[in-house]
Amino acid sequence: xxxxxxxxxxxxxxxxxxxxxxxxxxxxxxxxxxxxxxxxxxxxxxxxxxxxxxxxxxxxxxxxxxxxxxxxxxxxxxxxxxxxxxxxxxxxxxxxxxxxxxxxxxxxxxxxxxxxxxxxxxxxxxxxxxxxxxxxxxxxxxxxxxxxxxxxxxxxxxxxxxxxxxxxxxxxxxxxxxxxxxxxxxxxxxxxxxxxxxxxxxxxxxxxxxxxxxxxxxxxxxxxxxxxxxxxxxxxxxxxxxxxxxxxxxxxxxxxxxxxxxxxxxxxxxxxxxxxxxxxxxxxxxxxxxxxxxxxxxxxxxxxxxxxxxxxxxxxxxxxxxxxxxxxxxxxxxxxxxxxxxxxxxxxxxxxxxxxxxxxxxxxxxxxxxxxxxxxxxxxxxxxxxxxxxxxxxxxxxxxxxxxxxxxxxxxxxxxxxxxxxxxxxxxxxxxxxxxxxxxxxxxxxxxxxxxxxxxxxxxxxxxxxxxxxxxxxxxxxxxxxxxxxxxxxxxxxxxxxxx
Amino acid sequence: xxxxxxxxxxxxxxxxxxxxxxxxxxxxxxxxxxxxxxxxxxxxxxxxxxxxxxxxxxxxxxxxxxxxxxxxxxxxxxxxxxx
Numbered sequence: 001x002x003x004x005x006x007x008x009x010x011x012x013x014x015x016x017x018x019x020x021x022x023x024x025x026x027x028x029x030x031x032x033x034x035x036x037x038x039x040x041x042x043x044x045x046x047x048x049x050x051x052x053x054x055x056x057x058x059x060x061x062x063x064x065x066x067x068x069x070x071x072x073x074x075x076x077x078x079x080x081x082x083x084x085x086x087x088x089x090x091x092x093x094x095x096x097x098x099x100x101x102x103x104x105x106x107x108x109x110x111x112x113x114x115x116x117x118x119x120x121x122x123x124x125x126x127x128x129x130x131x132x133x134x135x136x137x138x139x140x141x142x143x144x145x146x147x148x149x150x151x152x153x154x155x156x157x158x159x160x161x162x163x164x165x166x167x168x169x170x171x172x173x174x175x176x177x178x179x180x181x182x183x184x185x186x187x188x189x190x191x192x193x194x195x196x197x198x199x200x201x202x203x204x205x206x207x208x209x210x211x212x213x214x215x216x217x218x219x220x221x222x223x224x225x226x227x228x229x230x231x232x233x234x235x236x237x238x239x240x241x242x243x244x245x246x247x248x249x250x251x252x253x254x255x256x257x258x259x260x261x262x263x264x265x266x267x268x269x270x271x272x273x274x275x276x277x278x279x280x281x282x283x284x285x286x287x288x289x290x291x292x293x294x295x296x297x298x299x300x301x302x303x304x305x306x307x308x309x310x311x312x313x314x315x316x317x318x319x320x321x322x323x324x325x326x327x328x329x330x331x332x333x334x335x336x337x338x339x340x341x342x343x344x345x346x347x348x349x350x351x352x353x354x355x356x357x358x359x360x361x362x363x364x365x366x367x368x369x370x371x372x373x374x375x376x377x378x379x380x381x382x383x384x385x386x387x388x389x390x391x392x393x394x395x396x397x398x399x400x401x402x403x404x405x406x407x408x409x410x411x412x413x414x415x416x417x418x419x420x421x422x423x424x425x426x427x428x429x430x431x432x433x434x435x436x437x438x439x440x441x442x443x444x445x446x447x448x449x450x451x452x453x454x455x456x457x458x459x460x461x462x463x464x465x466x467x468x469x470x471x472x473x474x475x476x477x478x479x480x481x482x483x484x485x486x487x488x489x490x491x492x493x494x495x496x497x498x499x500x
Numbered sequence: 501x502x503x504x505x506x507x508x509x510x511x512x513x514x515x516x517x518x519x520x521x522x523x524x525x526x527x528x529x530x531x532x533x534x535x536x537x538x539x540x541x542x543x544x545x546x547x548x549x550x551x552x553x554x555x556x557x558x559x560x561x562x563x564x565x566x567x568x569x570x571x572x573x574x575x576x577x578x579x580x581x582x583x
Contacts, residue, residue, distance in 0.1 A: 426569050433515070433566040436559060471518055475563070478515045478570050481508050485573040 010210045012219055014148045015203055019224030020231075021151030022199030025101070026279025027108030027337065028232075029255040031192070032239060034338050037249040039189035040178035046189050047196065047236045051229030054197035056385045057352045058225045059375040060359040062218035065204035066372040067362070069213055072296055073204040074355055079300075081358040081365075085415050088302045090354050092411040095293040097347030099324060101198065102129060102286035103331040104340045109279045111337065112272050115253040125332045132287045133325040137311065137318045147281050154278045155227075158235060161259055161271055165238030168262045175241055184395070191395040192338075194345045196232055200224045202285060214372035238262075287324070294320035302418060342400030346393070350404075353389040356382035426482055434479025440472035508574035512567045519563030526556035 010018060032043070039046055064077045072079075078090035103125070110124035169175075179186055203220050207213050210220075239258045240248065251257040253272065260268035295317035298307035311318040331340060359382045362369060375381055393401070417425060445451075448465060528538045530553045539549065 426573065429562060429566045429569055432562050436562070474511060474514045474518055477511045478563075478566050481511060481570045481574065482566060485570075 010148075010216075012216050012223075015210050015216055015220035016223045016227070017148045017151050017155075019200040019203040019220055020155065020227050021147050021278065021281060022202030022285060023197055023224075023228055023282075024151065024154055024275075024278040025105040025108060025199065025282035026112050026275050027101075027104040027282075027341070028196050029275050030108045030111040030253055030337060031341050032236065032254045033249045033251050035189045035193050036240060036245045036254075038181055038185045038192065040180045040185075040245050041175070041240045042177050042179045042186055043189060043193075043240055044233060044237045045177070046186060046193060048229060048233045050190060050193050050196055051225065051232065053190075053194070053385075053388050054200070055222070055225040055229070056381055056388070057355060058200060058221045060356050060382055060385065061201050061204055062221050062373045063359060063371060063375045064355065064362075065207055065217050065221075066214045067369055069207055073201065073207075074351055074358075075293065075296060077358045077362075078354055081361045085412070086354075088297070088415050089408070089411055090351065091293055091297045091302065092407075092414075093347045093351045093354070095290055095297065095324075096407055097344060097351060098286045098290035098293065099328050100331060100340055100344040100347060101195075102132075102283055102290060102324075102328050104195070104337065104344050105279055105282040105286055106132075106328075106332060107337045107340060109276055109283065112253050112256060112275055112279070115256045115272060116269070122333060126329050128283060129287070129325065129328050129332055132283050133291075133321050133328075135284070136288050136291060137316050137321050138314055150277055150281060154274045155231065157270060157274045158231060161255075161262065161267070162231075162234040162238050164267070165242055165258070165262045169238065169241040172241065178245070180245075187392075187395040191345060191349075191392040192341060194349060194392060195341055197225070197228055198344070198348050199282065199285070200228065218373040287321075287328070290324040290328070291317050291321040294324055302415065339397065339400060342397040343403060346396060346400055346404040347407075349389045349392055353386045356385040356389075426485070430479045430482025432479070433475050433482060437472045437475030437477075437479055440468055440475065444468040444472065505574050509571055512569075512571035512574070515563050515567030515570065517567075519560045519565075519567060522556045522560030522563065526553050526560060529553055529556070 035046075036043055061073075065073065068077050068080055070076045074094055075087060075091040079087040106125040106128040107121065109128055110119060110121040113119055113124060114121055181188070200221060203210070203217060203224065207217060210216050235255070239255060242261055243251075243254065243258045248254050248257075255275070256268045256272045259271040263270070294303065295308050297303045298305060298320065307320045307323060308317065309319045310316065331343070334340065359375065360379055363378060420428075444465060525538075528536060529544070529549055532539050538544075539546070544552070
C-alpha cells in the first residue's frame with residue numbers, strides 16, 4: 001500500500017503501457033494534415049526529433065519523481081524547489097494545459113466521429129466534455145489496469161496499420177523528403193507537433209500505484225518514450241507515404257483517410273474506432289487532472305477555498321470540476337483545433353522548462369538529497385531541454401503566444417491579489433485610478449491647446465473635452481479617496497481580549 | 501452619514517458608472533452591431549478598434565473595482581465592529 005492508501009499494482013509493463021496510453025489522444029491524429037502543410041514529408045524526421053526532445057525532459061521527470069515521490073508531480077516538485085509564485089505558476093500551467101488538452105482531445109474525437117456521421121463538431125466536443133466532467137464528479141476509481149488493456153489493443157491495431165501501410169507503400173514510387181516552407185516551416189511544425197508526446201508523464205502522476213517505484217518509474221518512462229517515438233514515427237511515415245501531402249492537408253481525419261486507402265472502409269472504421277476509445281481515456285485523464293490541480297492550488301491557499309470543497313456523497317472536488325468545465329467549454333467553443341494545439345503546447349513547453357529548472361536548482365541547493373535515479377549529463381541535458389523549449393516558443397502561432405502571455409499576466413494578478421492583502425490592493429487600485437485621471441487630464445490639455453493632434457473619435461452629440469474632464473476628475477477623486485482611506489482598526493470583542 | 505462619506509459614495513458610484521460605460525462602449529466598438537454602427541458614427545478607422553477596445557476595457561475594469569472599493573471603504577468598512 002502507498003501512503004495515499006492506493007494499492008501498488010502496476011509493474012514495469014503495465015506502467016509503461018499506462019504512459020503510452022496517456023499520450024494517445026484523438027487530437028494527435030487529426031492535426032497531421034496541418035503539420036504536413038508546414039513541413040511536407042519531412043514531418044517524419046520532425047516527429048522523430050520531437051520524440052528525442054520529449055525524452056530529454058523525461059529524464060528530468062525520472063529523477064524528480066523518484067527523488068520526491070509525492071502526489072502532484074510538477075507542482076509538488078516546484079513547491080519543494082522554489083515555493084511561492086513559481087510553484088503557483090507551475091500549478092497554473094499544469095491546470096491551463098490540461099484544460100486545453102481536454103478541449104483538444106474532445107475536438108479530436110468529434111472530428112474523427114464526423115468522418116462517419118454528420119455531426120456539429122463543436123457541439124459534439126462540448127457534449128463530450130460535459131459528460132466526462134459529470135462522470136468525474138460522480139467519482140472515478142483508478143482504472144489503470146483497464147486503460148492498460150485498451151492501450152495494448154490500440155497499439156496492436158495501430159501496428160497493423162503500419163504493417164499494412166508499409167506493404168501498400170512498396171507498390172508506390174520512392175519516398176522523397178520535402179519541406180515546402182523551408183527551415184522555418186520545419187521549426188513551426190516541431191512547435192506544433194510537440195504535444196504528440198504529452199501524457200507519458202502520467203506515470204509520475206500514478207506513482208502511488210506503481211510497485212517498486214524507484215526502479216520501475218525511470219524504466220517505464222524511458223521505455224514509453226522509446227515506444228512512442230517508434231510508433232508515431234512509423235504512423236506518420238506510412239501516412240505521408242500513402243497519401244500525398246496536398247491531399248492530406250484537406251482531410252478532417254488524415255489517419256482515417258489513409259487507413260481507408262490501405263485497409264479499406266472497414267479498416268478506416270477499425271482505426272477510427274480504436275482512436276475514439278483511446279481518445280475517451282485521454283479526455284477523462286485531462287478532465288480529472290485539471291480538477292485535481294485546481295483542488296490542490298486551492299488547498300494550498302493560492303486560490304479561493306471554495307475550490308477545494310469535496311462533495312459529501314461522491315467524495316470528489318465538484319466545484320473545481322465545474323469551474324474547469326466552464327473554462328474547457330469556453331476553449332472548446334472556439335472550435336479552432338490548430339489554435340488549441342498551440343495553446344496546449346505553450347503550457348506544456350513552459351511546464352517542461354520549469355521541470356528542468358527545478359532539477360538544476362535541486363541539484364545545486366540539495367546535492368545530498370536522496371536520488372534513486374540521476375539524470376545523466378548534468379547540467380547539459382536540462383539546459384538543452386530549457387533552450388529547446390524557449391526556441392520552440394519563437395515558432396508558435398502569434399495569437400497563441402498572446403493568449404499565453406495574457407494567461408501568465410492573469411496568473412500573476414491572481415497570485416498577488418491573494419497574497420498581498422486587501423490594504424495593498426486598495427492602494428494599488430487607488431494609484432491606478434489617480435494615474436489614469438492625471439493622464440486623461442494631461443491628454444485633454446495637450447489636445448485642447450493643439451500641442452498634440454490626437455485622432456480622437458468625432459463625437460458630435462457631447463463635446464468630447466467635457467466628457468474627458470468629467471472622467472479625469474472622477475478618477476482623480478476616487479484615486480485620492482482610495483489612497484487616503486484609513487480603515488479604523490477593528491478591535492476584537494471584549495470577551496476575546498479577556499480570554500487572551 | 502457625513503458630507504465626506506456622501507461625497508465618497510457619489511464618487512464611487514460615478515466611477516462604477518464610468519467603468520460600466522467604458523466596457524459597454526468597448527463592446528459596441530468591437531462588435532459594431534448593425535442597429536448602432538458606432539464605428540461609422542464616430543468615423544473610427546478599423547485599425548484603431550483593437551487599441552480603443554483594449555484601453556476602454558482596462559480602464560473600465562479598474563474603474564469598477566476602484567469604485568466598489570471607494571464605496572466599501574467609506575460607507576461600510578468604518579461601520580464594522582464586533583461589539
